Structure formats: C-alpha cells, structure tokens
Amino acid sequence: MTTIREPAVAELFYPQDPDVLRATLNTMLNNAAATDIQPRALIVPHAGYIYSGEVAAQAYKPLITIKNTIHRILLLGPTHRVAVNGCALSSASFFRTPLGDIPVDTKAVQALLAYPRIQINDSAHDAEHSLEVHLPFLQTVLDDFTLVPVAVGYMHAKELAMILDLFWDDPATLIVVSSDLSHFHAYDEAQKIDQQTTHAIETLQAGAISSDMACGAYPVNGLLEFAKKHRLH
Numbered sequence: 001m002t003t004i005r006e007p008a009v010a011e012l013f014y015p016q017d018p019d020v021l022r023a024t025l026n027t028m029l030n031n032a033a034a035t036d037i038q039p040r041a042l043i044v045p046h047a048g049y050i051y052s053g054e055v056a057a058q059a060y061k062p063l064i065t066i067k068n069t070i071h072r073i074l075l076l077g078p079t080h081r082v083a084v085n086g087c088a089l090s091s092a093s094f095f096r097t098p099l100g101d102i103p104v105d106t107k108a109v110q111a112l113l114a115y116p117r118i119q120i121n122d123s124a125h126d127a128e129h130s131l132e133v134h135l136p137f138l139q140t141v142l143d144d145f146t147l148v149p150v151a152v153g154y155m156h157a158k159e160l161a162m163i164l165d166l167f168w169d170d171p172a173t174l175i176v177v178s179s180d181l182s183h184f185h186a187y188d189e190a191q192k193i194d195q196q197t198t199h200a201i202e203t204l205q206a207g208a209i210s211s212d213m214a215c216g217a218y219p220v221n222g223l224l225e226f227a228k229k230h231r232l233h
Helices: 018-031 049-069 106-112 135-141 157-168 187-202 217-229
Strands: 041-044 072-078 087-089 094-097 100-103 118-120 146-152 173-178
Touching: 018 049, 018 135, 041 049, 041 217, 049 135, 072 157, 072 217, 087 106, 094 135, 100 135, 100 146, 106 146, 106 157, 146 157, 146 217, 157 173, 157 217, 173 217, 187 217
Parallel strands: 041 173, 072 146, 072 173, 087 118
Antiparallel strands: 087 146, 094 100
C-alpha cells in the first residue's frame, strides 16, 4: 500500500505555491557563494526560510555540481512535538512537498528497524518541521533521489554512529543532519554559545554539544562521533 507523508509546514516555514517556492529557492541558491567542496555529510539549519534559508542555501549549493553522484539522502533531525526515546522512522512510501513526491528507501528503513531503539512512529513525523524544510532544497539541487527520514529523540552518540556506519560505504548516500543552534538567548549570549558549538563541531568533540546549544544535539553528536571514529574532517 502506498502512503504519503503530506507537508505540514508549507506556508509556515516556506512558500506553499510551487512557483513562488522555486523562485525563492533559486534566488537563495544563486546568492550563495560558490565552493568546490564535495561533502559526504552536512549540518544544516531548519528554521523558516526567512531566518535560515540563506545559510541552508550555502550548505546545499555545492551539491549542484555533484548531483549526478548523489542518489540517496539519510536525513536526521530532532523531534520538536513528540517525545521519542531512540529514533522514529516513517511508514510512508513518499514524502510530499509542493515540488512533488520523494520516494522513501523502504529497504533501508527496514534495515534500520533491526537496530535497538529504532521503530516506526508516524506521529513523530506528521507535524515535524526539522526534516521537511530540507526537502525542497534537495529537490532543487539534486536529480532523482530516495530518502531515509529519521526523527531522532534521545540517543547516545555511539548508537547513532552505528547507524551512520550502515550507510557510509555507499558513496551515493549523502548524510544531512538538521539542527539549529541556540534559542531564546540574548544576542551576545547566543553568539558566545554558538561559537562554543561551532568549535566543538570543527574539533569533532562528540558529546560536547547539549540540547541547550543546538536543538539537533543528538544527531549532531552522533555525526561527530562517527567522524572522529573514521578520522574525517
């Protein structure tokens, strides 16, 4: 049976009209600086496009030149509305955006279910924005790709690193970790905290980032643990 996860935050976090959405994305991507990096993993913010869209565009622009090599996205983001102990997967066959439907790699989802504390939990995905806001960007910069959407609750960095191991040997898979940085602080305090967070990321300090520093602390720490283990940079 084919099931579709419908968009939950269109018109709230990004334009719902497909033409307006395409124009918005193209403007942000065109304004982003060109780089020659070829990433295997990204950390990208998930606020509304008016707040973090330009930063997301900077992260996604390098994919345009390597789009023919990327055919699957492992997308990990925090849960904001449903408490999850471990990771929640979706039973959906497709994730829909105003730009079209993205097929879920259901075989990869089934493989992940063999891991402890990973289960199907559609309620964790239904209203969650941390994964959804990335999809229009990915649809714009890539050609055909499949999606492995993972909503991450409380999970140890080493557990998440084991999940990433399952995908790393496939060069056609890009890992995207969704996270904003500090919230609700005065500007100077937020800058100080964010500098600590970025330093921890740059120096691969797995476990050093708390949820007060980044809402996606659990998937970010998992990526850092994985990167440290594999001596990545």
